Amino acid sequence: MEKKSFTDPKVRPHARVKIEDVARKANVSPATVSRVLNHPEIVRPELRDKVMRYITDLSYTPDSAARALKSGRMRTIGAIVPTLGLGIFAEGVEALQNRLSESGYTLFIANSQYDQRRELQEVQSLIQRGIDGIVLVGGSHGRELRELVAQAGVPVVTTYVSKANGGIPAIGVDNERATHEMTEYLIGLGHIRFGAIANIPPSNDRSRARLDGIQRALSKVGIQLRPTQIIRADHSLAQGRGALRQLLTDHPETTAVICTTDTLAIGAMAEARKMGLNVPRDLSVTGFDDVELSAQVDPPLTTISIPAAEIGRGAADYLINAIAGRPVPKSVLLPYRLVMRSSTAAPRVNERSAKRTRTKIR
The missing domain is CATH 1.10.260.40 (lambda repressor-like DNA-binding domains)
Known part of the structure; x- marks a missing residue:
């Protein structure tokens, strides 16, 4: 045939x-x-x-291409997040996508790995593809990026902060105030020997603000953290484990460790258990974000809960309104919540200090 x-x-x-x-x-x-x-x-x-x-x-x-040519819009939004390896960003992106989809927009996602140069490259790529709006994370964005979006005339909103540099509108929480409140809570429990584990690369203004909040609350009661009491770490469980071991090696008298993410805190608790320490009897540990796992670990983690889904929906609404020419706010401050769980308790200094000396490193 x-x-x-x-x-x-x-x-x-x-x-x-x-x-x-x-x-x-x-x-x-x-x-x-x-x-x-x-x-x-x-x-x-x-x-x-x-x-x-x-x-x-x-x-x-x-025929979306024909509609785009006719209207001058692609009905696409781009979101650049530091990483999707953290649940808090994944939750926000999911809410962002769902809200955009309801209005007929498609979401493109990229990650910057906390690198401002990579963030700039991703923004350039999105603009070249005719994106209608861009969602960023944090308030630390380079001058080149701000000039690029201003020249392109593309609506931009940044998230997880309530104020952003360079006039970019923002929607999020007051990170410094949140950890200030967390630190006051631990001081109220009787802690005076603190340590901090923080992921603070240059582009992560959220964690820098959280560290500032810790130090500001401690300074009010006459406590100053020495450089060796602030352990800098990347955002991973392994980094949290290593940071805790380093902190307790240098400062075995520590009774409270404040971490700038839940991931670091969960890693720190795992290492404390390996070192033969009981959380919270021997050591109180706190996190930030309130990811789903934080309520399921043993013991459940005391943390700051931030409204990631509300941030995602708010960012979508901002861009949809801005694209339509409707009035939009310059900044939106959303509430956080201190979630007190079983990873924190009043210190038992004398008994614990003796035990820490015996089990300093195993």
Whole structure:
């Protein structure tokens, strides 16, 4: 049997279904089909259902490229986060995507790995692809990035902070105030021998603010952390473990460790257990973010809960309104919550100091 290819004039691939084809089958105008697709809430339910049946039967998909050329918009939003390895960012991105999808926008995601040069490259790539809006994280963005988005005229909002440098609108929490409150809580329990584990690369202004909040609260009661009492670490469980061992090697008298992320705190608790220490009887440990795992570890982690999903939805609403030319706020401060769980307790200094001396390093 002779085979025929698509180059044979007698054989044609299936032509793309057009909006006019749907309109003809449904016995309505193309404008009505367009309204069903773009503004279904203004179409009578029975008519909307009828048109949708023909859209499904004919396997019609809107020509988004043609719509983009006509409107000058791609209906795409870009989000650049430091990493998706932290649950707090994944939760925010999911909420962002869901809210954007409700308004017909597609989300592109990139990560910067806490590198401002990489963040700039990702922003350049998004703008070159005709992105309609950009979501960033944090308030520390280079001058080149701010100039680039200003020149492109693309709406931008940054997240997880309540104020941003360079005039970029922000939606998030007051990170410094949150750890200030956490530190006051530990002071109230009777702790005076503190240590901190912080992931503070140059671009991570959120963790720097959290460390500032810790130090400010301690200074109010006459406590100053020495450089060796502040352990700098990356955002991983292993780094949290190593940081705790280093801190307790240099300062075995420590009774409270404040971490700038839950991941570091969970790693620190695991290392404390390996060293033969009981949390919280021998050592109180706190985190920040309130990821899902923090309530499931043993003991459950005392932490700061931040509204990641609300931040994601708020960022989506900001960009949707900005693109539509509606008024938008310059900054939105959202509430955090101190979650007191079983990883913190009043110190038992004398008994614990003796035990720490015996088990300093195993």
